[in-house]
Amino acid sequence: MLQLDRVELAQPGFRLTADWSVPKGARVALIGPSGAGKSSLLSAIAGFFPPVGGHVLWDGSALDGLAPGERPLSILFQDQNLFPHLTVAQNVGMGLRTDLRLSADQTARVTAALARVGLAGLESRRPAELSGGQQGRAALARVLLRARPLLLLDEPFAALGPALKTQMLDLLGDVAGETDATVLMVTHDPADARRFAGLTVLVEGGTAHAPAPTEALFTAPPPELAAYLGAT
């Protein structure tokens, strides 16, 4: 379980509070106006941006003081975090060992993860030699390989067209399902939330509201969400 225990974030001119939890395996969309604090909240959970109050807990243990790399999570941003000078296989292998001194078993796991996301045969290419969708797949292969229990995604597929984005969301759902990962995904697109996330957190007005069932939330949006969606 991921628990945000009275978490308070602050930047000059910006405050955000969050006080809720989500169960293991939950898929949660974070939605809300630009500048509301969605990315900041992910950064705080990941350990890049310390809260000024409260605690982030995973399975009951506070993550305070742990560096990002020591936390039980993987992060995926819109640029997919692929290193341009490394091959696809090396980029994925970085998920296991950053010095890339992989054992034969680890190399086989990289190959298997690439095959799982439909990139068999492209191991030696560099990211620039892949399409946007293929780059997304490579990033998901790394996530699959790391098998961390918590995935944080910040508009991961925003640059893709609608059909490809749908494919990637479904692949993400499969990957998360295979590792029983808990997923938090920032998106600006309600369709992403409806397709992928059983729960949605509305971030607005200085609050990351408690997760609510996505369908119910979009079927009868509270005034703050209606305002964001332009429905009022």
Ligand SMILES: Nc1ncnc2c1ncn2[C@@H]1O[C@H](COP(=O)(O)OP(=O)(O)OP(=O)(O)O)[C@@H](O)[C@H]1O
């Ligand atoms: N490094 C920083 N220094 C100072 N202020 C920052 C910093 N990063 C973000 N902010 C401010 O914190 C607030 C929240 O930004 P954040 O990026 O978390 O919002 P967001 O909801 O993810 O927005 P968007 O949807 O546009 O990506 C904004 O007011 C932003 O200007």
